[in-house]
Every structure is written in C-alpha cells, then in structure tokens.
Amino acid sequence: MTCGINTYQSLKKWKDEQILNFRSDAYALNEFHDRVMKTVFEIALDRMNNEKLPSWKLAWFATGSGGRKEQGFLSDQDHGLVYEAEDPEAATYFLKLGEEIAEGLETVGYPYCEGKVMSSNPIWCRPLVEWKEQISDWMDEESWQTMRNLHIFYDSRALAGEKEYIGELKSLIHNRINNNPNLLSRLMETSMHMKNAVGPLGQLLPEEKGTHQGELDLKYTAFIPYVNAIRLLAIKEGIIETSTIARLEKLQDMKDYGEEMNRYKNNFATLLKWRLLTYKQTDTYDDTHFLHLKSLTKRERNELKSILRDGKKLHQFVIRTVEKGVV
Amino acid sequence: MDATFLMNSLWVMLGAILVIFMLGGFIMLEAGSTRMKNAGHIAGKTIFTFGLASLVFWAVGFGFIFGDNANFLVGLSNFFYSGAELEGLSLSSPVFFVFQLAFAGIAITIALGGFAERAKLSVYLIFTILFSAIVYPVVAHWIWGGGWLAEHGKQDFAGSTVVHLTGAMAALAATILLKPRIGKFNKDGSANNIYGHNQVYTALGVLILWVGWFGFNAGSTLSVEDGFFGFVALNTNLAAGAGAVAALIISWMVMGKSDVPTMLNGALAGLVAITASCAFVDTWASVVIGLVAGILVFYSVRFFEKRKIDDPIYALSVHGAAGIWGTLSTGFFATPELATVGKPGLFYGGGFEQLGVQFMGVAVSGLYAFAVSFIILAVAKKLMGGLRVTEEEEIMGLDLSEHGSYGYPEVFMAEENKRLSS
Known part of the structure; x- marks a missing residue:
C-alpha cells in the first residue's frame, strides 16, 4: 500500500497533491494512475475483509483509457472483475467488492462510468467460465451493442490478480477471428x-x-x-x-x-x-x-x-x- | 366591364390569397425553429397580429400609403377604406386593397419574429398597432405610394425594402431591446444552440413561403398583361433554388457539415433578394442574386451571433441582409428593357446612378424603420415595466405564461390532465 495511506480520502489528498507533477510525461502519469487505482483496490479489499476473507482467485482489470494507459489528468472509471469460483456466494461477494471499488474510485476522483462498465455491474463482474460464455455469445450475436462490448473488453489490462485470465479471454477472440474473418468486419x-x-x-x-x-x-x-x-x-x-x-x-x-x-x-x-x-x-x-x-x-x-x-x-x-x- | 380588368382582379386576388397563406409558412417556420413550450403561443399570435394589423391597415395604413394630399411622410385620404373604386387602377380597388393589406401583414409578421420566445403578449399587441400605423406605411408610401423615393426611380418591385427590410429592422430593434433568451450565450461570450423543436415544420414552412412568393412577386405585376407574371415567377424560383444550393455548399465548405437550417435560410434569402429585382433582371442574374443571397445569409447569421444578438428565427439575416442585397442588386443587374421604373444597372451601362438610388433607398428606409421601432419599443419598455416576460415565465414557456394552455399538452401538462386530454 502507498506509504501508510489506508482511506479513500487520504488517497485522494495524496493524488491531488502529486498529480500535476506529471504534466510533461504521459507515461509516468499513467504509472501514477495505476498506482492510485491499485491502492483503491487494496483499500476496497481491506474494507471487505472486515466481513469475510475469501481465498478465491480473481483478476481485477482496468479498461477504456485506464486499460490503454492513456488517461489524462481526469478520466472516468472503466473496470471489471473475473473470478474463479462459481458459487452464488462468490457472485454476491464480488459484486459487493465491485461496488466498493467503484465507490472508492469515485471518492478518489474517477467519476462513475456512464456506460456502467464497472465491476459493480454483473455484466462486467463474472466467474471465468461465464466470462467465456459471455464473450462467445457476444461474438455470436454480432449486434452493435455486443460488438461495442468486445471493443471495450479488448482494452482490458489486469491491475491485480491473475493476469492470465484476461489473456485467456482475449485468445477466444483471436481464435474466432482466425476461423471467421467476418467478425473483424463487424468489429470494424x-x-x-x-x-x-x-x-x-x-x-x-x-x-x-x-x-x-x-x-x-x-x-x-x-x-x-x-x-x-x-x-x-x-x-x-x-x-x-x-x-x-x-x-x-x-x-x-x-x-x-x-x-x-x-x-x-x-x-x-x-x-x-x-x-x-x-x-x-x-x-x-x-x-x-x-x-x-x-x-x-x-x-x-x-x-x-x-x-x-x-x-x-x-x-x-x-x-x-x-x-x-x-x- | 372589360375582360382585362376582370382578369387583373382575379389574378391579384389569387396573389393576395397566396400572400396571406404565407402566414401559414411563417407559423411553421417560426414554431419549428423554436421550442415546444412556445409553439401554441407562436402559432396563435401570428393569426392574432394579422387580424389586428388588418384592422389598422383598413383604418389608417392604406390611406397613409396611397392617400391623396400627401406630405413628406404619408398620404391623407381613404382612411377606413369603404371599398369604393379608386382612380387610376386597372383592377378592382378592393382587390388591390386586400393585396396591399396582405403585404402589411407579412411585414409585421417578419418584425415580430425578432420577439420570439421572450416578449410579453401585450408588447406584440402594442407594437403591431404602431408598426402597422406609422412604420410600414411611411416606407411603403415613399417607395410605392408616389413618395420621394418613387420620384427618384427607386426599384423595389415587390418589397425587398418595403416589406422585408422594414420588418427586419423592427426585429433588430426588438432583439436589441429584449436581449438574448435565457441560455443563449454563456458567461465567456460563447453561444449555445437553442435547437428548434421540429425541423420538418421549419422546412414545410419554407416550402409554403416559397409557393406563396409567387403571389408576392408575380402578383405584384398587378396585371395579366403579356403574361409578364410568368417571367417574374421564373426569376423568383431560380433565385430561391440558387439560394438553397449556395447556402448548403457554403455551410459545408466552412463548417464541414451540410447544415439544414442554413440551407432553408438560403432558400428564403434567395426569395427575399429577388423580391426587389424579379421584374427588372434577366434569368441568369436571378441565379447570381440567389447565389449571393445564400452565401450572405450564412455569414450574416454568424455576424449577429458574434455580436451577441439573439435572433431566434434568423429574421435579421434572411429578411434584413438579403433584403438589402436584393434592393442593391437591381443597381447592378437591371436591364434597359426591363427597367420600367428607374434606370438600368451598372452592368448594363447605367453607371452608378441607379445603384446610388437603391443605396439611398435602403439606407433611409432601414434607418427610419429601425429608429421609429426602437423609439416605440423603448417607450413601451418604460411604460409597461419591461418588454419581456419574467425569467420564470420564460423558463416555463409562453404557452403557459401568456395563454394558460399548451401547444403540446400531452408533453407538458400534469398527469391528470394528460389522461383526460390524450
């Protein structure tokens, strides 16, 4: 955790003090955002642990400009969760964690995503197995909305947890495109x-x-x-x-x-x-x-x-x- | 009674009907270009003010324009016109009266366009009476009633100056005194788009005006002699088309977008511009006059907005800027064969003489209309405790604040009323 910061408020204060040091360096600025977002995640986990400490495996990913490391000084939040466990208890827990994260990010200065691409939204917070089904369904449906979802997902980058989950999910898209180039056309x-x-x-x-x-x-x-x-x-x-x-x-x-x-x-x-x-x-x-x-x-x-x-x-x-x- | 007299009367009566129907075009144009909450008010006041202007025109307007014993400003007979036949007309005098009344009705409607979405209903009432009595008739007398500009050979066949510029200058006085609508300009001086609620209405309004313009221009021949009205109609249509095309192209070139309201303004600007010159110029010149009007109206709208003048339905640019251009255009393009009034234009060996007359006519008429309208409204502002509805009323809309009902009740009314009225 970042030097003794353990509340969203103190994190916000620290972020606001530091952020303008990155005026000339987009790369460093995004490293800084990563650090802030990861800290939010840790604080959120910490606050959840007051209730129960899960041992479930997960990947928390940023997408949108955060996922692409292209945030400016201000940007809204885009993120999601992939987890291993498939029982209903896990689903409840992770959605709650998602809400905690979204609220934390909001407090620290990342406004809520208007399109609801947030870990608090069941579409973006699922077990790995369901994620795989969902991405397959998106590719089958080929509607405007599901193509948009694929675009958004393709910019995902794990900030915490099991990085390979994200890679596994993206490879579904690559495999499909190799067999069916029309999907790329639809995406275009x-x-x-x-x-x-x-x-x-x-x-x-x-x-x-x-x-x-x-x-x-x-x-x-x-x-x-x-x-x-x-x-x-x-x-x-x-x-x-x-x-x-x-x-x-x-x-x-x-x-x-x-x-x-x-x-x-x-x-x-x-x-x-x-x-x-x-x-x-x-x-x-x-x-x-x-x-x-x-x-x-x-x-x-x-x-x-x-x-x-x-x-x-x-x-x-x-x-x-x-x-x-x-x- | 000879056949020509009857045919002239029929033709001009048809023209009068077409011109009065242009009010339908103005209703749709103006309502479509403004917000839903003011739609009923805008439609209703257009009918009401035309009714009121008709009475004023009957009482004094007609006499001021065409009466005998004229002084510098107005004629002084034929008040409360009885319908009697007048000397020197080759058509029925009451038909001529109705035709002229229709023009006065259009002029006040143009003027009131500058009041849109913020003036009190009582201001519409006062201004309609005074504009129809002492603003419009003076300019019309000068140019059409045998006044001093007529003696100089001022060319204004159907009223680019008399009707359109006069109306627009009154609108300018009103927009300046009323100030911009709430939300039109930001603190930093930038402008917002206050979108009209129905672009289809606006376009249909333009089409109705376009068709009505055949009555306006071709009807102004006042006779069927030689079928000359056909030539006037041809020129009118060419200029409207050229205006629409030029405006669409210029908006695309400058803004990168083909803007529909700009294109519609272009068609109207072409019509306004050709109104003065339609009987005096060749067809190719009509196309040029329309093209220039279409480009001019685009820049004029931007000009007024930069100066923080809020002109909700573009009356200043469409009727004012294009009215000036149209009046000047005969000074360039009037041909020797067609210049039955005044002299040929600059491009036909007439030198600067006619252009000078046109310029003087525009300047003096415009100034007069602006100054008198400004004084009327400034005094009214003092006496009536302001020209504008309160901010609260402006936000709730004039349908409710001025009339207690709605043009679109299902959208705005309370749930209970909605159920009953839908």
Whole structure:
C-alpha cells in the first residue's frame, strides 16, 4: 500500500497533491494512475475483509483509457472483475467488492462510468467460465451493442490478480477471428465513425457553439479514431498489448505494416502530450478533451492538421486491410 | 366591364390569397425553429397580429400609403377604406386593397419574429398597432405610394425594402431591446444552440413561403398583361433554388457539415433578394442574386451571433441582409428593357446612378424603420415595466405564461390532465 495511506480520502489528498507533477510525461502519469487505482483496490479489499476473507482467485482489470494507459489528468472509471469460483456466494461477494471499488474510485476522483462498465455491474463482474460464455455469445450475436462490448473488453489490462485470465479471454477472440474473418468486419463496422475536423478548404473545424466554441474536440476527432483503428489492427494481428503506442510498436515490426506505423505512433504521442499541456485545474472531465486552438502556434496548428489528416488515412488503411482479410 | 380588368382582379386576388397563406409558412417556420413550450403561443399570435394589423391597415395604413394630399411622410385620404373604386387602377380597388393589406401583414409578421420566445403578449399587441400605423406605411408610401423615393426611380418591385427590410429592422430593434433568451450565450461570450423543436415544420414552412412568393412577386405585376407574371415567377424560383444550393455548399465548405437550417435560410434569402429585382433582371442574374443571397445569409447569421444578438428565427439575416442585397442588386443587374421604373444597372451601362438610388433607398428606409421601432419599443419598455416576460415565465414557456394552455399538452401538462386530454 502507498506509504501508510489506508482511506479513500487520504488517497485522494495524496493524488491531488502529486498529480500535476506529471504534466510533461504521459507515461509516468499513467504509472501514477495505476498506482492510485491499485491502492483503491487494496483499500476496497481491506474494507471487505472486515466481513469475510475469501481465498478465491480473481483478476481485477482496468479498461477504456485506464486499460490503454492513456488517461489524462481526469478520466472516468472503466473496470471489471473475473473470478474463479462459481458459487452464488462468490457472485454476491464480488459484486459487493465491485461496488466498493467503484465507490472508492469515485471518492478518489474517477467519476462513475456512464456506460456502467464497472465491476459493480454483473455484466462486467463474472466467474471465468461465464466470462467465456459471455464473450462467445457476444461474438455470436454480432449486434452493435455486443460488438461495442468486445471493443471495450479488448482494452482490458489486469491491475491485480491473475493476469492470465484476461489473456485467456482475449485468445477466444483471436481464435474466432482466425476461423471467421467476418467478425473483424463487424468489429470494424461498429467502430469507424469519425468526427470530421478538417474542412474541404483545409481549415480546422472547431466547435461552433457552446462553452467550447473555437476549440477542437480532440476526443472524437483524433483520439477515438486513432485508438479504434489501431485496436482493430491489434485484434487482427493478435496483439495483446493494450496501449495504442505499444500496439503500434508491435505493428511496426510486422510485415505489411512498416514505416507509416512509426508516423502514427509519433502523432499519437503528440496528441497525448497536448492533452496534458492544455489541462487547467478548473477543467471538468469534458473540458479535458478540447484543445484551445488559439493557444497553438502556426507550426503546431499545421502539425495538428497533418495528424488529423493522417487519422483519415489510417482509417482508409484499416478498411482496406480488414476487407482484404475477409473472404 | 372589360375582360382585362376582370382578369387583373382575379389574378391579384389569387396573389393576395397566396400572400396571406404565407402566414401559414411563417407559423411553421417560426414554431419549428423554436421550442415546444412556445409553439401554441407562436402559432396563435401570428393569426392574432394579422387580424389586428388588418384592422389598422383598413383604418389608417392604406390611406397613409396611397392617400391623396400627401406630405413628406404619408398620404391623407381613404382612411377606413369603404371599398369604393379608386382612380387610376386597372383592377378592382378592393382587390388591390386586400393585396396591399396582405403585404402589411407579412411585414409585421417578419418584425415580430425578432420577439420570439421572450416578449410579453401585450408588447406584440402594442407594437403591431404602431408598426402597422406609422412604420410600414411611411416606407411603403415613399417607395410605392408616389413618395420621394418613387420620384427618384427607386426599384423595389415587390418589397425587398418595403416589406422585408422594414420588418427586419423592427426585429433588430426588438432583439436589441429584449436581449438574448435565457441560455443563449454563456458567461465567456460563447453561444449555445437553442435547437428548434421540429425541423420538418421549419422546412414545410419554407416550402409554403416559397409557393406563396409567387403571389408576392408575380402578383405584384398587378396585371395579366403579356403574361409578364410568368417571367417574374421564373426569376423568383431560380433565385430561391440558387439560394438553397449556395447556402448548403457554403455551410459545408466552412463548417464541414451540410447544415439544414442554413440551407432553408438560403432558400428564403434567395426569395427575399429577388423580391426587389424579379421584374427588372434577366434569368441568369436571378441565379447570381440567389447565389449571393445564400452565401450572405450564412455569414450574416454568424455576424449577429458574434455580436451577441439573439435572433431566434434568423429574421435579421434572411429578411434584413438579403433584403438589402436584393434592393442593391437591381443597381447592378437591371436591364434597359426591363427597367420600367428607374434606370438600368451598372452592368448594363447605367453607371452608378441607379445603384446610388437603391443605396439611398435602403439606407433611409432601414434607418427610419429601425429608429421609429426602437423609439416605440423603448417607450413601451418604460411604460409597461419591461418588454419581456419574467425569467420564470420564460423558463416555463409562453404557452403557459401568456395563454394558460399548451401547444403540446400531452408533453407538458400534469398527469391528470394528460389522461383526460390524450
């Protein structure tokens, strides 16, 4: 546990004091988030143990930006639980633990996930056997919602417990895709929407209305398109790394990918850097996705444009690659 | 009675009906572009103010515009018009009266667009009376009633200035004095979108206006002679089409999105602009006039929003900016053959003379309409303890605060009433 911290409140205090030290280093910031989240988990376990100490095996995983190690200063919580035991008593216990964790994360400064991707939700808190069934069902159903669930799950990374559970579950997806490339197509169809940010005259298209007037919505014009595109390639190639940068590094070494991946990697690193640099302490979670265009130099604006244009190229590349693989 | 007289009367009566039906277009346009909680109010007040304006026009408006013994501002006969035949008309005088009344009704409806979603009902009432008595008739007299601008050869075939600009300038005075709706602008000066509740209504409103415009423009020939109304209708339709196309393209080029409200505004701007020039220009010029209007309206909307002027149904841009452009356009495009009033435009060897007249007409008429409307409303604000409903009333909506009922009762009413009325 982090130097004597044993309540959510004291953890929050420590986190708030430390976090701005990571303004220039996205990697270190995410290591820091990991440390905070793991501490939340330990405090939660501790509080549960007042009732009963289970010896059940489990994996607690983060997903979303936490799973990808791409959190900014503020981000909401996305996580789930996989456990071994299959009896009803275990189910009750782990759901309760899930609620405890979610509440703890909330107290420490990670708002609840609006989409309910949290260990307190039975869909994201199951025994390993049921998880396997659920993922199979998701792949069979191929609906918009179940494809979304697969995307979310694919960014999972174990923060505590049995790491291999997550790997085992992801390999179900790889196996299915090897036998049925159409699934990859379905995954693509449900994740390739892109908010356009460069106009036909080559101008940047900031928000027209609202409190973010004149700012660019980085989350939907840049982050999500890059993340989604690279995740698809990762699924296709069986890459189990979760961070977009790490996925790109793996892709770089593969034939058929090559040089461009390096450029995309640099682009994405720049995006992460900008998000940290523009953060103000008064920002809410929504605010952190918007880039003040006025604060950019001419060179930075051009760089941004080329990153956004590259995003489009990357999308085209992914579409071609996936379609090639489908018989 | 000769056949031409009868045919003229029939044609212009049809025009009057079409123009009055444009109110249906305004109801849908305005209600669709605003929120549900104000829908019943907006629809109802449009009918009410047209009724009121009709009475005022009968009592004094018509006499002020077309009466004899005119001074600089107005004519002074034919008050409480009896329906008697007037001299010098080649159509039934009561038909001419109804046609003119319809135009006055459109002008006040445009003006009241600037009041949307926040003015008290009593303000609508007072302003309708005074605008219809002393704002609209003066400008109409100057240009159509033989006044000083008519003597200069000012070209305004169906009223880009007389109807649209006059209405828009009154709307501008109102939006300035009323101030923006709650929630339109943020503390940091940025603007929010207050979405209209039904884009289908808005589009249907535009279509009704578009069709009604054939009465407005082609009806303004006041005769069936040579079938010239067909040419006017042709020009009208071309400009509307060009306005819609230009606005959609410009919104896509600048914002990266093909914005539907902008496109609808573009069609209307094309119609407003061609209103002055429809009888004076060639067809190709109509297309150009419409295209320019479509682009102009897009930038005009952004201009007003930047200046924190809240114009809920874009009256200032559609009727004001496009009205000015339309009036000036004859100064460029009027052809020697078609310029039955005034001179040919700049592009036809007329030099700057006609453009100068058009400019003077727009400037003086616009200023007059703005200044008098502003004074009326500023005085009303003083005397009536404000022009606006209270904040609480604005939030609950004018359907309830001003009328005690709802345009959409099932959405807003208490459970008990919902059960009974659904």
